[in-house]
Amino acid sequence: AQSVTQLGSHVSVSEGALVLLRCNYSSSVPPYLFWYVQYPNQGLQLLLKYTTGATLVKGINGFEAEFKKSETSFHLTKPSAHMSDAAEYFCAGHLSGGYNKLIFGAGTRLAVHP
């Protein structure tokens, strides 16, 4: 079955430390992959996406993600965490043809402490 899996429902880092949020997908066709961020009491907003072309994708707020087909992964990274990065992050994928329905991962809540 096609799926999106986020490893770790909670991640905690120190301010200034590397952020790494993991996402793996299962798909029978080349996927389109997305990362969304949800700040408290807000909707989800698009952070970055991979469609075709360059496998290293840069997004807003200094985040980037790399599509690795061999590992079926699309991990999200940021070199230096800021307190304002504390939020929930969702990985999502369009994993099959037909209608543009995204499959979302369960989300990873990122905590940033001083």
Add this chain to the structure above:
Amino acid sequence: DAGVIQSPRHEVTEMGQEVTLRCKPISGHNSLFWYRQTMMRGLELLIYFNNNVPIDDSGMPEDRFSAKMPNASFSTLKIQPSEPRDSAVYFCASSSREPNYGYTFGSGTRLTVV
């Protein structure tokens, strides 16, 4: 562009009452999605429309839930009668025809049923 507009932002109602949530998608988008988010169950897809036609309503929890999209610029999600376990944040999202576009989410409606 005003984005996806949801109303109301907050709704408090008594058990047994009818609740109607509203969504205005981005002009030109042809797909619309209704999600429910709770701490226990995370983000759940309830129903989605393509060109105003319901494509998949398998996520609608019970017959108490119904959704309509009478035209390309408006959709409603109705709960009748409401129950305390329906308390959640309900999000609407819209997307263009192209699967590499991703979704644009509204700010959500926080529903509390007492």
